[in-house]
Amino acid sequence: MLRRLEEDVRRALRVYLIMGSTNCPAGVDPAELLREAIEGGVTCFQFREKGPGSLAGEAKLELAKRLQAVCRARGVPFIVNDDVSLAAAVSADGIHVGQDDEPAASVRARVGAGAIVGVSAHTVDEARRALADGADYLGIGPIFPTGSKPDAAAPQGTRLLRDLRSAGIAAPLVGIGGIAPGNAGSVLAAGADGVSVISAITLAPSPREAARLLAGAGTAWDRSR
Ligand code: 3NM
Numbered sequence: 001m002l003r004r005l006e007e008d009v010r011r012a013l014r015v016y017l018i019m020g021s022t023n024c025p026a027g028v029d030p031a032e033l034l035r036e037a038i039e040g041g042v043t044c045f046q047f048r049e050k051g052p053g054s055l056a057g058e059a060k061l062e063l064a065k066r067l068q069a070v071c072r073a074r075g076v077p078f079i080v081n082d083d084v085s086l087a088a089a090v091s092a093d094g095i096h097v098g099q100d101d102e103p104a105a106s107v108r109a110r111v112g113a114g115a116i117v118g119v120s121a122h123t124v125d126e127a128r129r130a131l132a133d134g135a136d137y138l139g140i141g142p143i144f145p146t147g148s149k150p151d152a153a154a155p156q157g158t159r160l161l162r163d164l165r166s167a168g169i170a171a172p173l174v175g176i177g178g179i180a181p182g183n184a185g186s187v188l189a190a191g192a193d194g195v196s197v198i199s200a201i202t203l204a205p206s207p208r209e210a211a212r213l214l215a216g217a218g219t220a221w222d223r224s225r
Pocket of ligand 1: 145
C-alpha cells in the first residue's frame with residue numbers, strides 16, 4: 001500500500017477524538033458516543049484503552065472492532081494507541097505511540113508503509129527524531145492542564161508548537177491536553193493542524209455539539225487567515 005499523503009493526514013488531524021471505555025460516562029455506549037461525535041465533526045479517532053478499569057484481551061479486541069466499524073462506515077481513520085499487536089490484528093489505519101512506548105522506527109517496521117504512525121513529542125529534539133524514524137504526525141502536549149492523563153507532563157502552553165514551526169518543521173502536528181472549543185483557536189494559531197481531545201467531547205452534555213464547536217473553531221481559524 002502507498003504511504004498516506006501528508007496532506008490527508010494533516011486534514012484528518014483537524015478534530016481528533018481519543019477515547020477508551022473508561023473515558024465514557026457510566027451507562028454510555030462508546031460506539032454511540034463515537035457515532036454522535038463523528039456526526040458533529042470528528043475527523044480522526046484514536047482508541048486508547050488505558051488506566052484503571054480498562055478492558056483487556058478479548059473484550060478490548062471486541063470494543064476495538066465495534067469502534068472501528070463506526071469509523072469505517074463514516075470514512076474516519078481508526079488509530080490504535082500504543083498496542084501494535086492490536087493495530088495489526090484489526091488492520092487499523094494507524095498507530096500512535098508515546099516516548100515510553102515502542103520506538104517509532106520499530107513501529108514503522110512492524111506496521112509497514114501504508115499505516116499512519118503518530119508519535120507524542122515534548123521537545124524539538126524528540127520531534128526531529130520521531131520524524132526521522134518515520135512518524136507521519138506528532139502529538140504535542142500537554143498544552144493546557146488535563147484531568148484525563150494522571151502522568152501527563154507539566155502543561156507547556158502553545159510554545160513548543162511555535163518553536164517547531166520556527167525550526168522549520170512542516171510535518172502534521174496536533175495539539176493535546178485540556179483543549180476545548182474556547183481555546184482550540186489558540187492552538188491552531190500557534191501552528192497546529194488540529195486539536196486532539198478526550199474530555200471536551202466524552203464528558204460534554206452533547207458530544208455531537210462539542211465536536212461541532214471544535215470543528216467550528218477550525219473553520220473560524222481558516223477564515224481569519
Ligand atoms: N496525552 P483531555 S494529554 C492522552 O500530553 C493525552 O501527551 C497527553 O485529554 C500528552 O483532552 C492527554 O481530556 C489527555 O485533556 C488529553
